[in-house]
Amino acid sequence: MSATMNHIGLARDAYKGAATTLCAGCGHNSITNHMIKALYELGVEPHRLAKMSGIGCSSKTPAYFVETAHGFNGVHGRMPALTTGAQLANRQLIMLGVSGDGDTASIGLGQFMHMIRRNIDCTYIIEDNGTYGLTKGQFSATADLGSMQKKGAVNTFQPIDPCAVALTLGCSFVARSFSGDGKQVVPLIKAAIAHRGTAILDIVSPCVTFNDHDGSTKSYSWIKDHEESIADVSFIPFFEEVHVDYEPGTVRDVELHDGSHILLKKLGEDHDPTDRRAAMKVIEEGRAAGHLVTGLLYLDTTMTDFATAEHIPDRPLMDLGENELRMTKDDFAQFMSEFA
């Protein structure tokens, strides 16, 4: 691997997309860059990538990375259904869904939850800014209680926390991060892709136009002041060796399905990411303390994903021909005779 090529021989430029049409300074643009970096460093084959999205600012972003990959900009809140179908049709695809807080926590909450229940093998990124940007600044369902709109309206409803929802449904991978924290976002994206099952990554991503003011809890300044990372995250892909040069007891090492490793270096109190109740406690305590807790909250590598549980072939279903899909003439004749 040369310095400017990844392990499959592609340059970073191969992972670029069309120019963004989002506002300058939008957190989503940072996430797009993190995505490009993660996909490049992982050496994802562009033709195997399927970029899925719903509707909203977030859902436009799949056009802004890996231009040569297939993408599907579906209808609002329904990315999970499209992703489920595509994943079953071709298990060779690497499903990467990008959604927003409106797309996920309001119109798409049902599909979001049912996708998690089924443990569809995909990465599901929520670009979470607490507001409806394209329709000019209405609150979304992830806006915190008491947070303010640009013109001063106060949110009086309880927020829906996608990570807490995912945890209660037994999601096999739950993480939260901040668009400005590339050091954390990039390894989390890589781990989410390496994970086999539904990986939820809620990335708080400020909307510079409608939700970056005083009184917002999704502004750059608020997050910078309140982010509390539970562990330093690093990711060792399957094609690299794990260097063991940390002090015993300071780092947790979890092996993922493809042989990659995610390393979590303790920062404050030790958090066991394989303990679902502990993950819920971390979220609740952070919320009570007014912190934005980030990092890998929960990971279960033992759960079986839907396609595996259903014994769906590894080959793309497109490749199955008449002889594998139609019963034989003899079977057909026998079958018809049973209706006599």
Add this chain to the structure above:
Amino acid sequence: MTDKILNDLTIQAATVNGSGSQTANLVLTRAIFHMGIPVAPKNVFPSNIEGLPTWYQLRVTPQGHMARRDQVDILVAFNVATWRQDLQTVRPGGVVVHEEAFSTADARTDVTYYPVPFSKLAKSKIQNDTLRKQLANMIYVGVVAGLLGIPWEALDHAVKRQFLSKPKAVQVNLDAIKVGFDYWQDNFSKQDPYRLEPMTGVVDGKVLVEGNQAAALGALMGGVTVAAWYPITPSSSLCENLIAYSDRFRVDPKTGEKRIAIVQAEDELAALGMAIGAGWAGARAMTSTSGPGISLMAEFAGLAYYAEVPVVIFDIQRIGPSTGLPTRTSQADVGFAYTLSHGDTKHLVLLPGTVEECYEFARDAFDYADRFQTPVFVLSDLDLGMNLWMTPEFMYPDKPFDRGKVLSKADLERLGGEWARYRDVDGDGVPYRTLPGTDHPAAGYFTRGSGHDEHARYTESAQAYAANMDRLSHKFETARHALPGPVIDESTHSPIGLIAFGSTHAAVVEARQALSVGHRSVDYLRVRALPLSAQIVEFVSRHERVYVVEQNRDGQIYDLIRLALPPELVDRLRSIRHYDGQPIPADAIIEPLLESEAVPV
């Protein structure tokens, strides 16, 4: 006693839902069918698990009429709640087999009563405590067998056929039938004219199949690999049959690998979304639902139309939203499904009129979807989907799958990567597509709704939008000529024509026979697909008056045909509509037609 009435009668069993009567009904049906006599059963059931009244109407005719008839010759009354009401449905001179405990005081005197102590017989003669309730229904089969002269051999066959997968149940059921059979022999002498006698040659090579079984088999043979669905009457049995057939024919016995993914979705909206995602990724994908589900699918149907994703959508039509007669039949989704979604959308719609066509159209729908890269609706209905129909055995497919215009890696290499997803290369409006996973740098594109140029890039250009809309229209016209054409019978050379579609066919066949006996023969055109074939206009132009018969209130196909007609032909079209939730009988065609014809033009 009047002359004997042979092999031409309608039996109506009035029972309580959930009492297990359906098995008995099917055994009776199969026994008569085994005698070589055509049968046409209709199950009239409530939206209920148990307790509400349900009726099974078994029509037997030497000609093999398949439509419902509004006349009961033999009533089997099991349900005290509807007893008096059921009694009114019997034709004068008819037969009433009833639970002995039901009072006949002040009841009709123009029918023959055969009171049977079903409850007492069940208690005293059926030893099996756990199955007594179910087996009690079999007693009625035995009584009717005695009454009509069904030979024991036919009953034996029917029970064995019914319990093909549960051979242990055969003997107890036969024993229960024997209880009724013996009771008839010991207690009654024949007072009525109805008889069944074996026939030869009429039902040879025929089988009894439900439309939803046929459609599930068609989908399987059409190569479906992803199916997503949400339970809804009367569509559920389509996917349930698909699951059963797939467990049998799509599982690799060595590896356990399953060559189909079937997902019970969280709602119909997700079900169609899954099917579209799968169709986009190259699977042959489908969903099956009924009207309320079609309503939920509207937005996704539009996306698939504009993004040009192949997908097959079965709509087993029934009545109404919410608690709106969900177990009663209808043909009222045609207009809605045809243009489902907002904006300028129009869809390919297949209209099977027989269970054989349920099989064929289900199978071929996947070819049409792939070939035209668009949703294909298959509109069946509760009558066709959930009742057993006599049919010739289905044919094994004689051609391979048509996967449409898909560019492979090799194709892209040959083209030097030069292609555009939404470009009309061949002049037929149908573009080429690539599938995700195709290992070529030019393969990938970004799928979205209507706002795209030939290369699938986002644009709000007025010119690009309008050009794409025109190409979609052109594609639709290409499809118009490729879909199943109408079936036309102009052998009567009558100035009068009938047009119908779907399950109405059975009633039309019978009505035409009856009309020809009365020297009022009529020609017939059966519509089998939307968009409408040009042959329909020609048919109208060759007739002075054309009656469009359908099972909805507003004459939806009538309206569509009127729109297609040149102004000078519009007045030739008349509308006959049946919309009470019951399958249309022949009389519902004959009477309004004769009434209309009696009025001077």
